[in-house]
Amino acid sequence: MHDQFDTLISSLQDYDSEKRRHAASALGRMRDGRAVSYLIELLKDSVPNVRFTAAAALGQIGDPLAVSYLLKLLTSVDKHDTAPRRVVVWALGQIGDSHASSALLAVLHDPADGAYYDAAIALGRIGDRRAIAPLKLARTHIDSGIREEAIRLLQTIKD
Numbered sequence: 086m087h088d089q090f091d092t093l094i095s096s097l098q099d100y101d102s103e104k105r106r107h108a109a110s111a112l113g114r115m116r117d118g119r120a121v122s123y124l125i126e127l128l129k130d131s132v133p134n135v136r137f138t139a140a141a142a143l144g145q146i147g148d149p150l151a152v153s154y155l156l157k158l159l160t161s162v163d164k165h166d167t168a169p170r171r172v173v174v175w176a177l178g179q180i181g182d183s184h185a186s187s188a189l190l191a192v193l194h195d196p197a198d199g200a201y202y203d204a205a206i207a208l209g210r211i212g213d214r215r216a217i218a219p220l221k222l223a224r225t226h227i228d229s230g231i232r233e234e235a236i237r238l239l240q241t242i243k244d
Contacts, residue, residue, distance in 0.1 A: 090115070094123055102132040109135065113142025121148045128158050137172045144176025152182045159188055167199025174200045178207025186213050193219055202231050209238030217242055 093115075096108035109127055112120040120142070127139035140158060143151040159173045174192060177185040185207070192204035193215075202223050208216035216238070223235035 090117060090119065094120070097123055097127055102130075102135050105130065105132070106135045106138045109138045109142045113138075113145035116146050118146060118148055121146055121150055125151055125154045128154050133169065137169045140173050140176045144172075144179035147180050149180055149182040149184075152177065152180055152184050155180075156185060156188050159192075164192075164195065164198050164200075170198070170200040171203045174203040174207050178203070178210045181210050181212075183211050183213070186211060186215075189213075190215060202226055202228075202235075206231065206234050206238065209235070209242060212242060214242060 090112075093108045093112050096104050097112075099105055099108070105127065109124060112124060124139045124143050124146070128136050128143075130136050130139065136158065140155055143155060155173055155177055159170065159177070162169045162173065164170060170192070174189065177189060189204045189208050189211075190213075192198050192200050193208070195201065198204075201219070205216050205219035205223050209220050220235045220239050220242070223231050224239070226232050226235070
């Protein structure tokens with residue numbers, strides 16, 4: 086029997102990039118670990134929106150197997166290309182694997198990097214104490230979601 090999962094996996098190979106992107110997004114919402122290897126392959130897609138949707142889907146699934154592949158993607162993205170960097174940093178934070186700490190700290194070395202606050206939150210989710218100072222700074226961010234998450238994370242990381 087051909088179920089929804091199989092249909093979505095087949096769609097990842099579709100010629101139409103929007104179909105690939107929608108399939109990756111749906112697989113992320115399903116949070117089915119069977120999709121991880123397929124989504125990792127999609128990180129090499131020629132279309133940036135497909136790659137970054139696959140990264141977000143991997144973050145939703147949360148399998149640490151994806152961390153090294155997401156780190157490669159993060160280092161390949163220009164730091165001035167904020168939206169894709171934020172997606173990859175968010176995905177790493179969702180997975181919460183300490184193997185991502187060094188790369189996330191590198192993002193923190195440049196406060197002008199658009200993913201700076203996302204990296205602070207990702208490190209906080211990992212439980213890395215080096216996130217404390219940037220999270221304190223994030224308490225004043227214009228985005229209420231970032232402010233609230235920073236406050237919550239500071240309560241979980243002991244000063």
